[in-house]
Amino acid sequence: MLLGFYLLTKGGDLLSDHCSNLAKAIGIPSVVVGLTVVSIATSAPELFTSIAAISSGATGLILGNIIGSNIANIGLILGISLIISPINTEKAVSSTQRILLLTLSCAFTGHLFFHPSHSLNKVSGSILLIFISSYLYFISKNALRNRKTKSLDSYENSNEKNNAIHISCIMVIIATAALWVGSDSLVFGAKNLASLVGVPEELVGFTLVAIGTSLPELAASISLTRKKEFGMLLGNIVGSNMFNIGLVGGVAGVLGPISVSTAYPWIDYISLLILTGVLTFWLKGKNLQKSHGVALLLLYLTASIATWIYNS
Template identity: 40%
Template sequence: MDIFWVVLGFVLLVIGGEYLVRSSVALSFKFNISRMVIGMTVVSFATSAPELLVSLQAAISGSPDIAINNVVGSNIANIGLVLGLTALVGSISVDKSFYKINWPGMMLFSIAAYYFLKNDGLLSQVEGIILFLGLIAFLFVLIKHSNKIKVAEEVDDTLAVVSNFRIGIWLLIGAVTLYFGSDVLVDGAKGIASSLGVSEAAIGVSLIAVGTSVPELAASIIAAAKQEKAISLGNLIGSNIFNIGSVLGLTAIIKPIPVSSPEILSSDIFWMLGFSAILIPLILIPKRLEIGRIKGFILFLAYGIFMYFLFTSEGVKL
């Protein structure tokens, strides 16, 4: 039954996320916000909503390990799973803005999250505010350099003529499905963790993290298969920054997040930092500024090794 609740939770999160993105973009057009700014800010915030609701629901319901490792696991999955599999389908070109803006920003946020959690075993309200304000500052830098950055996020122009009534309905559907989706997903994940005899932290960094990355994975693979140029490593890395700045930041502002599982600071978060750091040598070795099939295989293999060590350390026979 727990598996059913997890699957239902994922379905509701996908539906809720889609309707929230639509309504947010349509509402932004009503306020005459430029298409570029919508893609960089509004869409990014809206697509982070499922992770935000899951982490917030987990923190409030007394499962801080799920709240933290949902973000840590999603950031690992974005690079190892999503980027790795997408590169296996088709090579991904890397824009120079990646190592000038996006990668330094991701490393800065990742190191800040580690420091805040390691310092006193708690992501406090003040630290959450710092992370969120840091995200706002990062967005200002992105917008300032927008003429030099290739924005891959497609914004549907047809949403500019949507009626206010339809926007309201979409917002309602998105809010309700996200709320109930996060609720049943967290409850189901707790049940699975209990039945398997593994920690909630392990479920958060694996099952929940992969589940919340599935929509992005599907979209990236389809785009790569069609040889579309809309795939941007910068946008993928941007989602990692949003996960830390908005998901962890806003969750901590509402409910401070304690670290109750030592594995988070002794293992999981180092995997996140490692996957982030390895991108620089990968894009600088031949072929430069390109992630091809071999590099994609390396990332995917590393993700498989991470999952293997994760569950064997929990005593699960694979």
């Protein structure tokens, strides 16, 4: 599992950096990079881990990973970022994006809770993929329409630009390979740990796997916080949570079906909705302070402890 954590962290970091470089070299505005490319890149570990879990038959890890990662993104990662530095949220994330995140989270948890088989199947997976594809299309279209007129090309000549594109493409391939190997290693170790300790796979997915696959978001968020790139930081948190549900959940459903065992702690769903609702409400203001970060961390710890108690 340690090898898996390491490869996922390094792979996610490389993928995030070079996807960003590639997007800038091609000419995609930074706002699109922050809300789409970086979000997709940092959600890649969850995607690869879920595919590996399906291949190995450890499907119980998938939904626990999605829900646990989204809870960790808000409670743990944003909480730590806020403790490092207060964040100016004015115009960082639009009201439409906030509402979409809350709506998607409610629909996702509601479907799993009320569906007779508590599962994601090909139909629900396809709906999630259509949703996230539409979101990606419209946010990109809107950003391109409103971008600044000055050129984003900082390269002196076409050869330098082409070299940068080629290097980024190679590094993206290497990062993707690291994610594949890391996800296989992590799932193998997590599955064995669940069997050894005698706890549900969903619980391992909610805790160890979720934190492990959220490490790229944590590394990126700390870096963005220190650079005062608050808009990109919040965009990454919101975007990653949407891609975790829409992309990872959608792919898992199409390749599945993925069912939730009766032993899964439904309190996790409540924790996800509470944290998402709190984030949606707080982003309406102009600033998030260190006290907000402490509150988010306490909520995250409370959710984690409640999950372990439920399964003890």
